[in-house]
């Protein structure tokens with residue numbers, strides 16, 4: 612079995628487990644539960660110019676429809692505004708990065724995250740996309756993955772700001788495995804996870820070689836968010852607030868309908884080494900996947 616199908620299988624099993632945890636009679640229908648059905652995820656086009664549930668509040672408001680990237684769609688688009696993750700191809704390969712590094716350290720009131728941007732525990736696909744790869748029919752990402760110099764200084768105790776802030780098109784946060792994440796949009800303003808062909812960990816490189824995710828990487832969810840009950844912290848947004856996996860307090864799957872416009876909520880959770888009441892973001896299986904806007908004050912809208 613290839614790593615890709617092994618991963619797909621593990622994720623499916625985890626998902627079925629999560630569904631089974633929903634109490635009988637609980638309402639799992641409605642737009643907010645799109646995350647529960649991987650075969651009919653909402654295609655999240657149409658970035659918003661204000662904070663809005665189910666949307667990306669995008670700083671960039673006009674997009675080039677001829678932007679480079681995925682140029683063809685396939686049968687994983689259901690034709691009714693939804694797409695099927697289980698049918699979508701991935702970029703081939705399982706490249707390991709032994710030189711990957713990341714460190715997360717406290718320095719007074721700050722948290723300093725530094726590294727070289729490569730995944731410390733996960734593999735990547737082979738980039739540029741090879742002409743022999745089935746992904747090539749849809750997305751010919753010509754970029755190579757390369758080490759970067761990453762230093763992000765965040766407040767250790769971030770505060771909720773008076774107003775939410777829009778998301779830029781570059782780095783908006785970083786996972787604890789050292790991989791940065793971008794918002795859910797591709798260069799054309801479309802749902803990146805639906806259109807772009809990523810590798811089996813849902814990542815790919817951009818022009819300068821920065822490897823990044825646009826969604827809650829299935830590898831992050833499987834490798835970094837093990838256990839039961841409320842998800843573990845899997846990353847930090849550029850406003851300093853923590854990003855957790857897809858499980859709420861009782862282990863139930865979190866959907867957009869459980870979260871605010873920025874894709875977060877406030878309750879007691881483990882943060883800075885102790886359980887405390889704080890705002891935090893959650894990954895969801897559905898768009899916008901990571902965060903929808905900044906609830907706090909970002910170090911810059913692009914991280």
Ligand SMILES: [Zn+2]
Pocket residue numbers: 793803815816817823825
């Ligand atoms: Zn990208």
Ligand SMILES: [Zn+2]
Pocket residue numbers: 841855859860876878880891893
């Ligand atoms: Zn939570």
